[in-house]
Structures are given as structure tokens and as C-alpha cells.
Amino acid sequence: MGFRDRGIEIKTPEQIDLMRVAGRLVGETLELLREAVRPGATTLELDTLAETNIRDHGGIPSFKGYSHPPFPATICASVNDEVVHGIPGPRVLAEGDVISIDCGAIVEGWHGDAAITVPVGEVADEVTELLRVTEESLWRGMAAARLGGRVTDISHAVETYVRGQGRYGILEDYTGHGIGTEMHMPPNVPNVGRRGRGPTLVEGLALAVEPMVTLGSKHTDLLEDEWTVATVDGSFAAHFEHTFTLTDRGAWVLTAVDGGAARLAELGVPFGGR
Known part of the structure; x- marks a missing residue:
């Protein structure tokens, strides 16, 4: 493992394989939670399910105790106008809500x-369309990444796709990030920007790409719990994220259960997984 470009962590192939174990566990946990989302469920029930699954499979929740004030839960559970970092609790989900679930694990x-x-x-x-646009922008961003390219090639692809679908707000104050031995590492991966800027995309660099898109304003407020980020205008928001890397064969989505093979193929991108 080496470091270059202002603290960016470059992993060996063997270390990327270990990240895949953690990533698959996150992906499988999110699929478990997707099936558990229903009217009448509480966000705390989802959090308990996530922590149990992660620990039962040899992982440690990344978020629990993170930063200051320490995040108190395993998942971020953000409902409706809450964009990111919502704290699970007794809130009961109702028909017509949406819930963004962010999950991290260490193995x-x-x-x-x-x-x-x-x-x-x-x-x-x-x-429904907001969710489709946001998730598709994530895949378009990863599909734009090539060895030798730059980080903002991803940013530009995310922004271009969202802007082409309608009048949406794209958060600029919260970005994707490098990831590896820590959850948040350089470089930042913005969701807007021109192509050809930022660090070079090289083998061994792992990035978490995470577009956050709203039905209204891009502006947000931090709530009194010092974690939850909500839209200022009360508009619904969506958040999708994957951890991915590039190999000499193509892209590998470490947190997708299938490594991203199916969606990458649809987008004409070579699959670089093992």
C-alpha cells in the first residue's frame, strides 16, 4: 500500500480483495434492509437488523461512534426531506415516505x-422518478471513470445526467470520498464539476461515489441533533452510493452484490472484478 497526491491511499490488489469482502457485506446488508422497509416499520428496527447482520458476518459497523458528537447508530436513516445522516429511532415509516439508508462496515x-x-x-x-434519476446518475458517474482520467470525470457525468432529466437540486456541500483503511479519505468526489480536474484515477484507488439529489433546492440545514441534514424547502431527497475501484480490466463496484457486472454491462463498461 502506498500514498500519493496529498494523502491518497493506493491499495494493492490483495487489499482491494479485502475491501471487496467488506463491500459485499454492506451490499448484502442493504438488500436485507430494502426488503424490511414497509409502512409501520421503525428506523430503529432497521438499524438493529443492520447491526446484527454486520456483526454476525464478522464485520464492525463503520458509523457507530464515528466523529463528534459520536454517531449513535449503525445506519443513517434519512426520511423524506432528510438528505443524509439521519439518526435511527422510534420514527414509524408511513405509506408514501422514502427512506435513504447509508451503511458502512469494516472487515x-x-x-x-x-x-x-x-x-x-x-x-x-x-x-419514483427522483429515485431513478439519482441512482442512474451514480452508475453514469462510475461508468465515466477510466484509468488515467481524473476524479471530476465522475462528477461531470453525475451532474450532466441529472441536469438532463429535469429541474433537480444537486447537493454541492456534501461529496463522495476516498475510502480504504478509513471511511473518509482524500480525495473528495464532488457531484458537480468540469471534466479533467482533480487527482488521476489509478489502479488501487477506491472511491465512494454518492449523488444526493432533491426535488427542489440544493440548499440544506443541519438539524439540532448535529447530524441530520435536511432540505431547506422541505423537498424530498434521494441518496445513492457505491464504493468502487478500477482494475486493468475495467470497473469493479465493491459494494454491489454482483460487483456491478450487470449494470456495467448495460452501460457498455468492462467489468474489472475478480
Whole structure:
């Protein structure tokens, strides 16, 4: 493992394989939670399910105790106008809500980090479209990454896709990030920007890409719990995230259960997984 470009961590292939173990655990946990989302469920129930699954499979929750004030839970559970970092608790999910679930796990010192936004029962058509646009922008961002390219090639692809779909707000104050032996590492991965800027994309660099998109304003407030970020105008928000890397064969989505093979193929991107 080496470091270059202002603290960026470059992993060996063997270390990327270890990150894949953590990433798959995160992906499987999120799929378990997706199935558990329903009207009447509480965000605390989802958090308990996530922690049990992670620990039962040899992992440690990345978020629990993180930063200051220490984050108190295993997942971030952000409902409706809450964009990110919502704290699980007694809140009961209702028909028509959406919940963004962010999850991280550590296995043998290596992190995986991913997020999904899930409708609770039937939701408005514009909300369904918001979720589709946000998730697709994530895949378009990863699909734009090439060895020798730059980090903002990803940013530009995310922004271009979202802007081409309608009038949405794209958060600029919260970004994706490098990941490896720590959950948040250089470089930042913005969700807007011009191509060809930022650090070079090289083998061994792992990035968490995470577009956050709203039905209204891009501006947010930090709530009194000092964690939850919500839209200033009360508009619904969506958040999708994957941890991925590039090999000499193509892209490898470490937190997708199938490594991203199916979606990458649809986008014409070579699969670089092992």
C-alpha cells in the first residue's frame, strides 16, 4: 500500500480483495434492509437488523461512534426531506415516505460504504422518478471513470445526467470520498464539476461515489441533533452510493452484490472484478 497526491491511499490488489469482502457485506446488508422497509416499520428496527447482520458476518459497523458528537447508530436513516445522516429511532415509516439508508462496515480493517433510497409502499410519481434519476446518475458517474482520467470525470457525468432529466437540486456541500483503511479519505468526489480536474484515477484507488439529489433546492440545514441534514424547502431527497475501484480490466463496484457486472454491462463498461 502506498500514498500519493496529498494523502491518497493506493491499495494493492490483495487489499482491494479485502475491501471487496467488506463491500459485499454492506451490499448484502442493504438488500436485507430494502426488503424490511414497509409502512409501520421503525428506523430503529432497521438499524438493529443492520447491526446484527454486520456483526454476525464478522464485520464492525463503520458509523457507530464515528466523529463528534459520536454517531449513535449503525445506519443513517434519512426520511423524506432528510438528505443524509439521519439518526435511527422510534420514527414509524408511513405509506408514501422514502427512506435513504447509508451503511458502512469494516472487515479486517477495511471499509465498505454504500447507500440506497427506498420507497415506503406507493409513492408519488415524481418521487419514483427522483429515485431513478439519482441512482442512474451514480452508475453514469462510475461508468465515466477510466484509468488515467481524473476524479471530476465522475462528477461531470453525475451532474450532466441529472441536469438532463429535469429541474433537480444537486447537493454541492456534501461529496463522495476516498475510502480504504478509513471511511473518509482524500480525495473528495464532488457531484458537480468540469471534466479533467482533480487527482488521476489509478489502479488501487477506491472511491465512494454518492449523488444526493432533491426535488427542489440544493440548499440544506443541519438539524439540532448535529447530524441530520435536511432540505431547506422541505423537498424530498434521494441518496445513492457505491464504493468502487478500477482494475486493468475495467470497473469493479465493491459494494454491489454482483460487483456491478450487470449494470456495467448495460452501460457498455468492462467489468474489472475478480
